[in-house]
Amino acid sequence: MTSLPEDSPPLIRDNDRDTAVGRLQEAYAEGHISHEELDERLHQVLTAKTRGGLQSALASLPEEDAGTTSTIAVAGGRIKRRGAWRVPRILKVESAYGTVRLDLSRAVIEHPVVDIELQLGTGGAKITVPRDAIVEFEDLQTGWKDTRYKTRRRPRSGGPRIRISGTMGFGRLKIRHARR
Structure with missing residues (x-):
């Protein structure tokens, strides 16, 4: 049985990726990022392997409204x-x-x-x-x-x-x- 190293970064789940895509689309719709920046960040989210990759794509976006x-x-x-x-x-x-x-x-x-x-x-x-x-x-x-x-x-x-x-x-x- 092979075990993962303890310092391996956690993998991304599909709903984490979907949530990140939704946040980017919302930021674009509200005018916080340009069309070119949206494309670049979407590519970054869709190719990210770790949560750190997702977080860097979402950096500098306004805080997410958690809703009610x-x-x-x-x-x-x-x-x-x-x-x-x-x-x-x-x-x-x-x-x-x-x-x-x-x-x-x-x-x-x-x-x-x-x-x-x-x-x-x-x-x-x-x-x-x-x-x-x-x-x-x-x-x-x-x-x-x-x-x-x-x-x-x-x-x-x-x-x-x-x-x-x-x-x-x-x-x-x-x-x-x-x-x-």
């Missing part, structure tokens, strides 16, 4: 959001007993990445995401039932990335894409 963090918490009962509601950058949902229904299909999503952190005791959760959303839930720990999610056959680009994490005790998470 909101928490919805109930001891027991139902949590339900649907229609045209504004989705924060980070949404924390906490419930000891009860169900959670989040419909993001007509929600106002202003961030390219939305983190939903679930802390649920008993009761299930159902999340409806936009048709073009990319869903990640590898960081979600379930205690009793597996998550149900059927990926789209033809994924569309340009939609928000919805990252779901946290813990669920006794209940199932169902994720589906909106039909319209």
Whole structure:
């Protein structure tokens, strides 16, 4: 078995690279960097092998707006959001007993990445995401039932990335894409 040297730099994950590309595009759209500088920095991000390479491509950019963090918490009962509601950058949902229904299909999503952190005791959760959303839930720990999610056959680009994490005790998470 071969081991890596302890001083080897950490490798870059795909979502780290995607986040860096998003920051560069945002900086260009806001007029902080020129078109030529965008091209140069994008090349640097796409060819970077380490986090240091990513950081040097993002150097001198304005601080990233982390967006808002909101928490919805109930001891027991139902949590339900649907229609045209504004989705924060980070949404924390906490419930000891009860169900959670989040419909993001007509929600106002202003961030390219939305983190939903679930802390649920008993009761299930159902999340409806936009048709073009990319869903990640590898960081979600379930205690009793597996998550149900059927990926789209033809994924569309340009939609928000919805990252779901946290813990669920006794209940199932169902994720589906909106039909319209």
